[in-house]
Amino acid sequence: MKNSNPYRRHFLKRAAHLALGSSAAYATTSGLQLANALAQPEESYKALVCIFLFGGNDAFNMLIPREDAHYAAYKASRQTLAIDQNTLLPLTRVSGSGIELGLHPQMPHAQQLFNNGKLALLTNVGALIEPVSKANYQGNKSLLPPQLFSHNDQQTFLQSLQSTTRRNGWAGRAADAMQSMNINQKLSMNISLSGSNIWQSGNNVSPYSIDASGIKELDNFNKKTTDERELTRIQIFQALLAQQQDSIYAREYARTQTIAWELAGDVKTALDAQAPLQTVFPTGNPLAANLKMVAQMLSARGSLQVTRQTFFIGMGDFDTHGDQLRRHDILLAQLSSALDAFYKATEELGIADQVTTFTTSDFGRTLTSNGDGTDHGWGSHQLMMGGAVNGGAVYGSFPELIVGGKDDIGEGRIIPTTGIDQYAATLASWYGLPAGNFADVFPNLARFNESDLGFFIV
Secondary structure, eight states, X not given: OXXXXXXXXXXXXXXXXXHTTOOGGGOOSSOOOOTTOOOOOGGGOEEEEEEEETTOOOGGGTEEEOSHHHHHHXXXXXXXXXXXXXXXXXXXXXXXXXXXXXXXXTOHHHHHXXXXXXXXXXXXXXXXXXXXXXXXHHXXXXXXXXXXXXXXXXXXXXXXXXXXXXXXXXXXXXXXXXGGGSSXXXXXXXXXXXXXXXXXXXSSXXXXXXXXXXXXXXXXXXXXXXXXXXXXXXXXHHHHHHSOOSSHHHHHHHHHHHHHHHHHHHHHHHHHTSOOOOSOOOTTOHHHHHHHHHXXXXXXXXXXXXXXXXXXXXXXXXXXXXXXXXXXXXXXXXXXXXXXXXXXXXXXXXXXXXXXXXXXXXXXXXXSOOSSSXXXXXXXXXXXXXXXXXXXXXXXXXXXXXXXXXXXXXXXXXXXXXXXXXXXXXXXXHHTOOGGGHHHHOTTGGGSSOSOOOOBOO
16 A cells, blocks of 8 residues: 655655664674773874765866976867966976976865875876786777776776676775774774765675765654653654564664664764864865865764774766866866865864875866867876875876877877776775785786885875
């Protein structure tokens, strides 16, 4: 019979949403001792913050050669999309390839972070199973990620590093190995501000979901209430969850919902106990709003009894097939200003060298213009930020920005010279992943000569 009660439908939908935010595999029956948490030494805490630029960021218009010869090649390839040479924001150090570079004019905050040694860039990184040359690609002699240039497939590969149908990611597999480092086994090591994602999903660990406004609790189900009707409602719901169920799905739902309900209250209590941040975050900037919530979670790390955490934020839409110059300006300005505010917040909290923020994206975009934008490419550039990052430097091999050149496989698609496994392994090494877990977490790493790209301070 169709349920016609809108309040019941709303309740069930809300309950299911909250249940998705739990870390079921590591649940325990003991409550958090928030007020009297046995704090770990501050220096033992580390966090990775992943900003996924969904849609495929045109990084060749984010990081641009400044000196005349290389700029001329860039301008010839980019055509009407070329950024004016005189507007580029100079970086104080040249790339490892000896090329003077500048950032997009809408990224002054990122420029300042770079020149102050707090931000670095990794050039021409992308989805690779093994190193690929142009000759081997054209001769079909290379192992390649599945369905190159496809949004969904490349998002999956960059998060999972796998060509198979296994639906877990490298941060999830790392958490499987490291979750026991946290005293609090109820809260997942992996926190998402963009819902379910492959990157943070492991065999045993699932991401705990929050949003920019914080923790979502069931309406009118406050366990601290003095309202008798609400207390009765809570008791009935608890009794329903405690009933014996024949279906394994019903049993799992009840178990997960119970954990999520309790955990939401614990996390909210921990967040509410923190002093407000003094750092000012930009308004009207969704990424900044999410990073502000990450900063608030970081401030509660002691109360939550955690020493390792990852955070996932999706930003977009970078799929700039049309109206690219206007749209990309806005996106890069938001990225730059949000990063600046977040770094200042980590300084305010005294943990700037314990938090590393990094970007990744589906793929780069074509050097060539389609008239009003760009199409799906391959290699791209990424940003790394934090007090532990050996900033003010450009890592990797900067590609030749020539259509039909040695790095172009066709239509201005640039072959990556650094694999995503190498990028991820460098981040995970700093994060503390044990060496014995690298082969499982990074299945393609052994095919590359370098496993540490050197962008952390030793």
